[in-house]
Amino acid sequence: MRNNITFINPLNWQVKDGIILENNAEEVVRSSSNHVIIAGPGAGKTELLAQKACYLLETDSCTAPKKILAISFKKDAAENLADRVNSRCGKELARRFESMTYDSFAKHLLDHFRLAINEKYRPSKDYRLLLKDSELADIADKYLPVLYPHFPNWRRVIRRNSDLANLLCNMKLPLPPLKPDDSIQVHINLSLWGILIKGTFDFEGGLTFPMISRIADYLLRENRYIRNALRTTYSHVFLDEFQDTTDIQYSLLKTSFLGSKSTITAVGDEKQRIMVWARAQKGIFNHFKIDFQAIETQLFMNYRSSPKLVTIQNIVSKNLEENSAEVIVTDKWGELEGICEIWAFKNHEEEAIFLANEVINWINIEGIKPRDICIIVKQHEDIYGEAFKRRLAVYGVQAREEKEYQDLLSEEIVNIILNMITLAVKHQAPDARKNTIDFLFYINGFDESTKYELLYESEDQLSKFLLELKIKLLELDKLIVNEAALQKVVSSIIEFFDPTKIKNSFPKYSRGDYFDNLINEITMKIQSAYQIRKDWGNTVEDIYGNHSIPMMTIHKSKGLEYDTVIFIGLEDAAFWNFNNNSEEDKRAFFVALSRAKRRVIFTASKVRRVLNRERHLENIEQSVQNITTLYKILKDAGVSIIRPKLKNDIS
Numbered sequence: 064m065r066n067n068i069t070f071i072n073p074l075n076w077q078v079k080d081g082i083i084l085e086n087n088a089e090e091v092v093r094s095s096s097n098h099v100i101i102a103g104p105g106a107g108k109t110e111l112l113a114q115k116a117c118y119l120l121e122t123d124s125c126t127a128p129k130k131i132l133a134i135s136f137k138k139d140a141a142e143n144l145a146d147r148v149n150s151r152c153g154k155e156l157a158r159r160f161e162s163m164t165y166d167s168f169a170k171h172l173l174d175h176f177r178l179a180i181n182e183k184y185r186p187s188k189d190y191r192l193l194l195k196d197s198e199l200a201d202i203a204d205k206y207l208p209v210l211y212p213h214f215p216n217w218r219r220v221i222r223r224n225s226d227l228a229n230l231l232c233n234m235k236l237p238l239p240p241l242k243p244d245d246s247i248q249v250h251i252n253l254s255l256w257g258i259l260i261k262g263t264f265d266f267e268g269g270l271t272f273p274m275i276s277r278i279a280d281y282l283l284r285e286n287r288y289i290r291n292a293l294r295t296t297y298s299h300v301f302l303d304e305f306q307d308t309t310d311i312q313y314s315l316l317k318t319s320f321l322g323s324k325s326t327i328t329a330v331g332d333e334k335q336r337i338m339v340w341a342r343a344q345k346g347i348f349n350h351f352k353i354d355f356q357a358i359e360t361q362l363f364m365n366y367r368s369s370p371k372l373v374t375i376q377n378i379v380s381k382n383l384e385e386n387s388a389e390v391i392v393t394d395k396w397g398e399l400e401g402i403c404e405i406w407a408f409k410n411h412e413e414e415a416i417f418l419a420n421e422v423i424n425w426i427n428i429e430g431i432k433p434r435d436i437c438i439i440v441k442q443h444e445d446i447y448g449e450a451f452k453r454r455l456a457v458y459g460v461q462a463r464e465e466k467e468y469q470d471l472l473s474e475e476i477v478n479i480i481l482n483m484i485t486l487a488v489k490h491q492a493p494d495a496r497k498n499t500i501d502f503l504f505y506i507n508g509f510d511e512s513t514k515y516e517l518l519y520e521s522e523d524q525l526s527k528f529l530l531e532l533k534i535k536l537l538e539l540d541k542l543i544v545n546e547a548a549l550q551k552v553v554s555s556i557i558e559f560f561d562p563t564k565i566k567n568s569f570p571k572y573s574r575g576d577y578f579d580n581l582i583n584e585i586t587m588k589i590q591s592a593y594q595i596r597k598d599w600g601n602t603v604e605d606i607y608g609n610h611s612i613p614m615m616t617i618h619k620s621k622g623l624e625y626d627t628v629i630f631i632g633l634e635d636a637a638f639w640n641f642n643n644n645s646e647e648d649k650r651a652f653f654v655a656l657s658r659a660k661r662r663v664i665f666t667a668s669k670v671r672r673v674l675n676r677e678r679h680l681e682n683i684e685q686s687v688q689n690i691t692t693l694y695k696i697l698k699d700a701g702v703s704i705i706r707p708k709l710k711n712d713i714s
């Protein structure tokens with residue numbers, strides 16, 4: 064027992080929530096060696112990490128005050144893992160579970176130890192985050208020709224490089240000095256690094272995430288005190304979706320933990336490696352096994368999908384990896400359960416009408432919630448999903464592009480604003496209440512040693528403020544909500560918590576105008592949702608997407624699961640690079656297919672409104688010749704093409 068926490072003897076520890084793990088998985092949970100778990104979709108890889116975190120914390124195998132660092136690829140995946148650990152082993156223990164993305168891990172190191180970075184590579188305090196390739200190209204375009212007028216071809220070289228961000232980071236750190244025979248590319252890299260790190264007379268400097276990783280890597284290589292502090296802090300490290308790790312990220316991982324006593328557990332699936340465009344490293348599992356002397360473990364269950372879908376996934380798996388293991392389905396399903404079909408249409412409007420009708424039937428007759436249906440596309444969900452979204456709206460059901468919300472809703476400040484509105488207008492909202500109290504206590508630094516009176520007073524102030532907030536919201540109700548009036552109400556919520564305390568507790572909110580931008584963005588979303596709903600409770604629910612059908616790209620769907628998946632556009636144009644990139648495209652197809660628990664529908668349309676060569680929308684005839692491999696896989700798996708109302712054949 065320590066700090067009022069009674070730890071469990073490892074021999075008595077039991078898997079949480081009545082879950083039964085495969086023997087292999089339970090061994091990994093209890094093991095103190097480095098492991099790499101390679102397993103297919105739905106095998107429970109993320110679940111294994113959540114269970115292992117509980118085991119380590121509850122048995123004190125991650126000895127207090129040491130911590131677990133969990134690294135995922137997406138903010139929502141990191142949040143999801145943290146929530147699971149939080150709800151299973153309690154807030155107190157879960158404080159030592161830090162779940163973040165690769166990008167935030169690197170940024171956290173850079174921001175925290177910025178002053179320890181060699182002056183040459185130290186960015187300014189207010190460096191800007193460069194999130195789009197075009198921003199980088201624009202900066203290069205603007206400043207390089209001015210700095211080096213004797214190179215007449217800057218512009219051509221810069222514009223030719225579609226992947227400037229990665230190219231810029233492809234070099235070793237520390238940056239090598241220029242040699243006379245160095246290529247123009249090396250000159251560009253060095254000059255750009257200088258401009259981006261130090262800024263210019265009218266530019267404050269800016270960094271891409273790969274640059275941030277490179278600088279963090281450099282910092283740890285150069286500074287063994289910081290490196291050792293990191294290693295001492297985290298006795299355990301989890302790596303989710305390991306197949307998508309880039310060379311830059313792997314380098315940072317090695318610098319951080321190779322040769323340390325920290326135990327690393329990596330989980331992933333080579334068949335779901337779809338970030339090759341972002342330089343996901345082929346053969347990363349083998350590198351990891353050798354570098355970290357990790358034990359490989361395989362898992363053979365699929366806890367997500369129905370028997371019919373698992374059979375199809377097994378066939379696709381074999382196509383991707385000849386010797387991939389046969390996956391076993393759980394007995395919660397009936398033997399023949401599951402639906403997979405291809406629906407072919409004359410055009411996208413006909414497709415949209417039919418899909419919308421079916422979806423409404425599923426909702427009304429089968430009782431499926433809109434949130435359990437997902438529209439997945441290869442890219443451009445706004446374009447491929449446009450007609451469907453429009454048709455669905457006729458029935459009063461919303462579909463929405465999820466990317467607009469995924470990152471926003473993973474922000475603590477955004478959630479607290481939404482929780483406060485919920486609490487002001489609803490009598491019963493236990494989750495919102497718990498989250499708000501947790502937030503309030505966290506930013507005030509309250510813990511179990513805080514005096515009861517102080518906690519009581521704090522909660523009392525919250526209740527009083529919520530009453531005032533309710534009145535303000537009701538007053539807004541009477542007006543047509545305008546942004547300025549709403550902005551005032553949102554500001555009052557921030558003021559209640561105290562912006563300084565919020566920023567001290569979450570240092571990311573102190574950087575540049577990040578905080579203000581988030582507040583503006585959520586205020587605009589609240590305003591537009593309210594215009595439709597005219598009710599605060601439903602407005603918040605709408606923003607959380609509780610009643611709408613999410614639409615997303617395959618990349619965004621990684622790690623997620625839905626009862627029903629509709630993949631719109633199994634066509635050549637969607638898989639435009641299939642001839643050059645068939646393996647990655649097949650893996651993407653596999654990811655989309657494996658998000659479904661019970662039903663997957665692929666659609667193809669003879670004519671579809673998509674972008675033409677001039678990047679304008681046009682109704683264009685579609686073909687499926689280039690992706691016959693995908694159709695053949697489905698055909699071999701017994702999936703048939705159905706032509707609802709189809710007049711002109713597509714195949």
Ligand SMILES: Nc1ncnc2c1ncn2[C@@H]1O[C@H](COP(=O)(O)OP(=O)(O)OP(=O)(O)O)[C@@H](O)[C@H]1O
Nearest residue numbers: 082083084103104105106107108109110366367622
């Ligand atoms: N041992 C188990 N028993 C019952 N359900 C489980 C078990 N493990 C995982 N699940 C459930 O199965 C689903 C898939 O689990 P999880 O997301 O962990 O799989 P994954 O291997 O990470 O999948 P993917 O690679 O597709 O993202 C989840 O709904 C999870 O709650």
